[in-house]
Amino acid sequence: MVHLDVIGHDEEGIQVAETMNETTTLGLTPEQVESFKENGFIGPFDLYPEDEAPLIWNQALIEMVTSRNKPHNSTVINYDRHLDCDTLSRVVTEPAIVHKLASLMGDDIICWKTNVFEKNPGGDGTGWHQVETHMLYESETVAYPSIRYTEETKAVTQELTVWTAFSNADKDHACLRFIPGSHKKWYYDETKPIGYDVQSKAHSFFGYNFSELQLDKDWNPDDSKIVDMEMKAGQFVIFVAKCVHASYPNITRDKRIAFAGRYVPPSAKIYENRDTITAFGDTIDLDYYGTVLVSGEDRYGYNRRHETNMNGVPFRKVDRNGR
Ligand SMILES: O=C(O)CCC(=O)C(=O)O
Numbered sequence: 001m002v003h004l005d006v007i008g009h010d011e012e013g014i015q016v017a018e019t020m021n022e023t024t025t026l027g028l029t030p031e032q033v034e035s036f037k038e039n040g041f042i043g044p045f046d047l048y049p050e051d052e053a054p055l056i057w058n059q060a061l062i063e064m065v066t067s068r069n070k071p072h073n074s075t076v077i078n079y080d081r082h083l084d085c086d087t088l089s090r091v092v093t094e095p096a097i098v099h100k101l102a103s104l105m106g107d108d109i110i111c112w113k114t115n116v117f118e119k120n121p122g123g124d125g126t127g128w129h130q131v132e133t134h135m136l137y138e139s140e141t142v143a144y145p146s147i148r149y150t151e152e153t154k155a156v157t158q159e160l161t162v163w164t165a166f167s168n169a170d171k172d173h174a175c176l177r178f179i180p181g182s183h184k185k186w187y188y189d190e191t192k193p194i195g196y197d198v199q200s201k202a203h204s205f206f207g208y209n210f211s212e213l214q215l216d217k218d219w220n221p222d223d224s225k226i227v228d229m230e231m232k233a234g235q236f237v238i239f240v241a242k243c244v245h246a247s248y249p250n251i252t253r254d255k256r257i258a259f260a261g262r263y264v265p266p267s268a269k270i271y272e273n274r275d276t277i278t279a280f281g282d283t284i285d286l287d288y289y290g291t292v293l294v295s296g297e298d299r300y301g302y303n304r305r306h307e308t309n310m311n312g313v314p315f316r317k318v319d320r321n322g323r
Contacts, residue, residue: 021321022095022099022318023099023102023320023321025099026095026096026099026100027099027100027102027103028042028100028103028104032103033103033104033156036104036156036238037156038180038181039178039180039181039227039243040178040180040181040182040183040184040239040240040242040243041178041180041227041229041237041238041239041240041243041245042100042237042238042239043229043231043235043236043237043238043239044165044229044231044232044235044236044237045096045100045235045236045237045238046096046234046235047091047094047096047097047164047234047235047236048233048234049234050168050232050233050234051233052234053165053166053167053233053234054166054167054233054257056087056091056166057166057167057257057259059087060081060085060087060088060091060166060259063084063085063086063087063088064081064084064085067081067084067085067310069084069310069311070084071083071084071288071289071310072284072285072288073284074282074283074284075282076280076281076282077277077279077280077282077284078115078116079113079114079115079284080113080114080288080289081114081116082111082114082261082292082309083288083290083292083306083309083310084309084310084311085309086309086311086313088114088259089292089309089313089315090316091164091259091261092111092114092261092292092294093111093292093294093315093316093317093318095318097162097236097238097261098294098295098318099318099320100238101160101162101238101263101294101295102295102296102318102320104155104156104157104160104238105153105155105156105157105158105160105263105264105265106153106154106155106265106296107295107296107297107320108265108266108293108295108296108297108298108299109263109264109265109266109293109294109295109296110263110264110265110266110268110291110292110293110294110298110303110305111261111262111263111291111292111294112146112147112262112263112264112268112270112291112303113134113146113261113262113270114259114260114261114262115259115260115262116257116258116259117163117257117258117259117260118255118256118257118258119173119174119247119249119250119255119256120250120255121250121252121253121254121255122249122250122251123174123249123250123256124201124204124249125174125204125246125247125248125249126174126204126205126206126245126246126247127204127205127209127210127211127246128179128210128211128221128244128245128246129188129205129210129213129244129245129246130182130183130186130187130188130190130241130242130243130244130245131188131190131241131242132147132159132190132241132242133145133146133147133148133149133190133191134146134147134241134262135190135191136277136278136279137193137194137195137196137208137279138193138278138279139193139195139278140193140194140195141193142193143191143192143193143194144274145191146270146271146277147159147264147268147269147270148268148269148272149264149267149268150267150268150269150300150302151265151267153265155265157240158264158265158267158268159240159241159242159262159263159264159268160238160239160240160262160263160264161238161239161240161241161260161261161262161263162236162237162238162260162261162263163176163236163237163239163258163259163260164234164235164236164258164259164260164261165231165232165233165234165235165236165256165257165258166233166234166257166258166259167233167254167255167256167257167258168231168232168233168254168256169229169230169231169232169233169256169258170230170231171228171230171248172248172250172251172252173250173252173254173256174247174248174249174250174256175228175229175230175231175247175248176228176229176231176237176245176246176247177226177227177228177229177245177246177247177248178226178227178229178239178243178244178245179221179222179225179226179227179243179244179245180225180227180243182242182243182244183240183242183243183244186215186242187214187215187216187219187244188210188213188214188215188244189213189215190213192212192213194208194209194210194212194213195208195209196208196280196281197209198280198281206280207280207281221244228248241262263294266291266293266297266298266299266300266302266303267300267302268302268303269302269303270289270291270302270303271286271289274286275287288310289304290303290304290305290306291303291304291305291306292305292306292315293305293315293317294315294316294317294318295317295318295320296320
């Protein structure tokens with residue numbers, strides 16, 4: 001899409017229309033990039049109108065329930081439904097998201113995973129945590145990374161999450177919380193195996209107790225620094241998963257619904273040498289698995305890639321040159 005509505009000046013000072021494409025209009029400003037570098041997160045941004053977002057989610061739910069092409073049969077591992085639900089396939093490739101990611105990661109971007117994050121009325125908050133390789137905790141003694149980064153990057157970061165609210169997510173409705181600047185330092189050792197116990201209150205990270213991984217057992221987040229990311233339905237926030245984050249409990253009668261897309265450059269190796277993955281006490285076969293190139297090129301070919309979703313619908317690839 002090309003906009004001709006930006007007014008500039010020619011050499012004689014006469015006003016002229018300048019061309020401006022999606023890359024400019026939907027990307028981040030230099031100030032936003034600086035703010036991200038400092039804080040580790042940026043947002044919220046509008047994606048869908050507030051009144052439409054719940055309807056879009058209802059459509060996604062129908063597709064998830066009625067899908068004939070489910071990527072896997074696990075009910076506890078809620079990964080990768082962008083691969084079989086057309087609505088979610090569109091969400092992960094939305095230009096308003098991808099152009100902003102490219103401002104931070106460069107043009108070559110794959111979506112390597114998605115998660116549904118629902119919090120039922122009265123649901124517990126998510127405990128503080130930070131990750132980079134998205135370790136999978138198979139048992140108390142076995143853990144392995146989802147991602148191996150094969151290169152240093154010249155970009156601001158090589159790993160981003162886009163968390164989109166499909167219901168209102170204010171403090172009462174379990175909004176996300178961030179510790180600004182915490183991505184510059186490790187507070188947790190994500191590589192250490194930890195056990196899974198869905199019944200235990202202390203296991204506040206979806207059945208895992210991330211505080212077992214805390215490097216300094218006496219460390220506590222400084223309340224005065226925490227940013228509560230209140231969001232309306234249809235908004236998204238971008239963050240680096242190494243930025244320490246958590247969410248409030250849901251103290252309302254409404255469900256809080258969010259959908260997270262995870263993105264890396266194609267130089268990253270996903271689920272290297274693995275045929276299955278185990279998490280949350282369940283195991284899934286990776287036969288279905290593939291990444292989605294949402295922008296740019298994959299010059300590496302390290303990861304299996306899906307050009308279409310499992311219903312045969314081509315994934316949109318965002319054109320960063322605005323053609
Ligand atoms: O939705 C939540 O409560 C937590 C989300 C989260 O930790 C993540 O997206 O990495």
